[in-house]
Amino acid sequence: xxxxxxxxxxxxxxxxxxxxxxxxxxxxxxxxxxxxxxxxxxxxxxxxxxxxxxxxxxxxxxxxxxxxxxxxxxxxxxxxxxxxxxxxxxxxxxxxxxxxxxxxxxxxxxxxxxxxxxxxxxxxxxxxxxxxxxxxxxxxxxxxxxxxxxxxxxxxxxxxxxxxxxxxxxx
Ligand code: SF4
Ligand code: SF4
Numbered sequence: 122x123x124x125x126x127x128x129x130x131x132x133x134x135x136x137x138x139x140x141x142x143x144x145x146x147x148x149x150x151x152x153x154x155x156x157x158x159x160x161x162x163x164x165x166x167x168x169x170x171x172x173x174x175x176x177x178x179x180x181x182x183x184x185x186x187x188x189x190x191x192x193x194x195x196x197x198x199x200x201x202x203x204x205x206x207x208x209x210x211x212x213x214x215x216x217x218x219x220x221x222x223x224x225x226x227x228x229x230x231x232x233x234x235x236x237x238x239x240x241x242x243x244x245x246x247x248x249x250x251x252x253x254x255x256x257x258x259x260x261x262x263x264x265x266x267x268x269x270x271x272x273x274x275x276x277x278x279x280x281x282x283x284x285x286x287x288x289x290x291x292x
Contacts, residue, residue, distance in 0.1 A: 167249055167251070171247070171249060171251075172232040172234060172247035173232075173247060173248060173249055173250050173251045173253065174227055174247065174248050174250050174251075174253055174263075175225045175227070175230065175236065175237075175245055175246075175247055175248075175263075175265065176245065176246060176247070176248045176265060177223060177244060177245050177265035177266055178244075178246065179266075179267055179270055180273060182271070182273075183267055183269065183270045183271065184270060184271050184272065184273035185220075185244060185266055185267075185270055185271075185272065185273055186242040186243060186244035186273050187220050187223060187240075187242065187244040187245070187266065187272070188218065188220070188242060188244075188272065189204055189206035189218050189219060189220040189221075190218075190241070190242075191204055191206075192239045192240060192241065193236035193237075193239050193240050193245060194236075195239070196235040196236050196238070196239035197235060197236050198231075198233065198235065199229055199230075199231060200226075200229070201225060201226045201227075201229045201230045201231075201236075202223070202224070202225055202226075202236055203222075203224040203226075204220065204222070204223055204224075205220075205221040205222040205223075205224075206218050206219060206220055206221055207219055207221050219272055220266055220272065222264055222266065223264065223265040223266045224262055224263070224264055224265075225262070225263050225264075225265050226261060226262050226263075227253060227261040227262075227263055228258050228261035228262070229261075232247070234247065245265070
């Protein structure tokens, strides 16, 4: 009985060895998708959904859309955003909050996108810049609004008049 178990054990071990070898040989001859980074840096293609670093787009007049409402800062679960704002008086004598400094800690961010989702003005977004390693972690605290940049005028919503027939159908 013991001899029989011994032989069965050897057969089972040989079978599993052959199964493993078959898999190795199959994988060896398959086409591999290994990225030759950094040699392929210029041809790298990323998904648009990648989140590498938060940024605040500025237009050609160096204006941004942020109104310093602080919703992104409140939405951030780990304090990666710090907003400094001030109250200014507009030409018509009204008080208005204005962004002074938008600080973002890339080293702390966990790329959850909650800040982008919370922003009511589409003022921030994630970019595709992925080589962000630095020797000093203080350099990972980024100021997203450019020096001397100004608040963009709030775009007016475009209202397209509906034809009378459409309105009647909707009612
Ligand atoms: S992606 Fe998440 S962790 Fe990073 S700044 Fe935005 S809310 Fe904070
Ligand atoms: S980025 Fe958006 S949510 Fe954050 S302070 Fe500016 S307008 Fe408000």
